[in-house]
Amino acid sequence: MGRKRKNGEANETMVLDETEGVSSEELVQRIIQAAGHTSQSLGIGRVTGQIYAHVYFSIEPQSLDDLTKGLGISKGSASMGVRQLEQWGGLEKIWVKGDRKDYYRSRDTFGKIIKNAIVDLIGKRMEISSALLGDVEKELSASGKKNADLTEEQEFVRQKLRGILDFQKKSETIWDGFIVKMLK
Amino acid sequence: MGRKRKNGEANETMVLDETEGVSSEELVQRIIQAAGHTSQSLGIGRVTGQIYAHVYFSIEPQSLDDLTKGLGISKGSASMGVRQLEQWGGLEKIWVKGDRKDYYRSRDTFGKIIKNAIVDLIGKRMEISSALLGDVEKELSASGKKNADLTEEQEFVRQKLRGILDFQKKSETIWDGFIVKMLK
DNA sequence: TGCTACGTTCAAAACGAATTGAACGCTGAA
């Protein structure tokens, strides 16, 4: 790797030298990029994954400053990302006495972290949809009692709704199972 | 949320009159909104869910024109949404002889539809991340053979990487199980 | 007390994804 060595900068090209091995520093840089890509495509945001990967592959606990320098992100982004990851149990804060900075180290209970993130993000979103359908279900049963005989259209809607509601119940069961397995 | 207001469709507030029933038309409109919300929060896009819901609750097969009018979306959006839903098996095209329009009716195999959508969207995204990690794994084992003794840092990275790769394998298994269940 | 180094906040900017709609090609009818 007769490449530039200095600060972990200039990792844009990602060109691999097939004949030679890759330094672990380069490897880590690539994984950080990959983590950013992954977290972004999961709707969590790019920096979140990058921050976690950076800390995960750092022997020493990392400060906000280390993150802004190491990842080239702003102090604001670092602050927010770190807090989110802390809430999900991905990072834990380390107090170093005599040092006013906050330091973070990673926790490697991936399952729990992801479960927390999923519940936090997807779960909240699903709840809203669920609630909306729940309202509809109430309307449905209420109108069912009032009108013994429905128009053809009403009956059609009724039947279609039933189909959705049934599927929703089934989905929730599967989803819960998924979460449980992830947690283990 | 702030959406384009068409002709006095005053269904924005979603306030329910507790004492009276709700017309099935209103109910359907609300479900269409909910479907849009759901599909959007799943990263599929708002119109996709709206289109499917609209067709699902229509007795007659629906044309692109019906969709643009009924949902207040552009012809382009309708065309693209319909095609995507067709690919996922959510809609099927109906030929009406003597009519040059394409008509669509919904299929109600929710599980299959969602499975196709998930595989198409999430799967593709995961593949990229997987591939990146796969590359890394290769590098890892390659460098492992060359250097019998590693620096402390290299060994650290190595160990951390192993943790991720293990988790990845486990995740894939769970994920596959999830897909299978959804399909049933 | 004033000073410095830190983390947090949030309005604004940058960014990217969704949506539009005019232009286009195609097809069937006349």
Add this chain to the structure above:
DNA sequence: TTCAGCGTTCAATTCGTTTTGAACGTAGCA
């Protein structure tokens, strides 16, 4: 053949989300 009506495309635009960075509050220290 031309024409009208249809679906498709994609550059431009709109819209929502993410990121920035200056301003701010706070805590430790002399």
